[in-house]
Amino acid sequence: MEAGADTVVVVSNNKLAMFKSYTNETLDNMDKYFEGMDIILTEGFKEDNKPKIEVFRSSVHKTPLCITDQSLLAFVTDDTVDVDVPVFGLDDIKELSDFIVKTFLPEK
Secondary structure, three states: OOOOOOEEEEEOOOOEEEEEOOOOOOHHHOHHHOOOOOOOOOOOOOOOOOOEEEEEOOOOOOOOOOOOOOOEEEEEEOOOOOOOOOEEEOOOHHHHHHHHHHHHOOOO
C-alpha cells in the first residue's frame, strides 16, 4: 500500500487478509465489505449512532468518552463507574463475549 496499491491481499494455505483503502466511509455503507459475517467489532466511529462498548482504563484517560451516549451497551473498566449498562472488568473476557453473543446472535 505504501507503493500506491488500493488493495493488498495476504494469503497462506489456510488464511486470507485483505487491506483496502477507502475514504469517507461510515458504518452504514460498509456492509458491502462484511457480507456473511455474524458479528463485526470496530474501533473508532465514536460519532456513529451504533451500539458501543467502551473500554476505559483509568491510567490512560481521566474520564470516559461514551458514558452519556444513548447507544452505550456495556462498559469495560479497571475503575468504579456509575452507569446504567452492564459493567465488566478488564479480565472478564468470557463474561463480555457471552454478553455480546447473547445480545447480537439470536438463539438457533
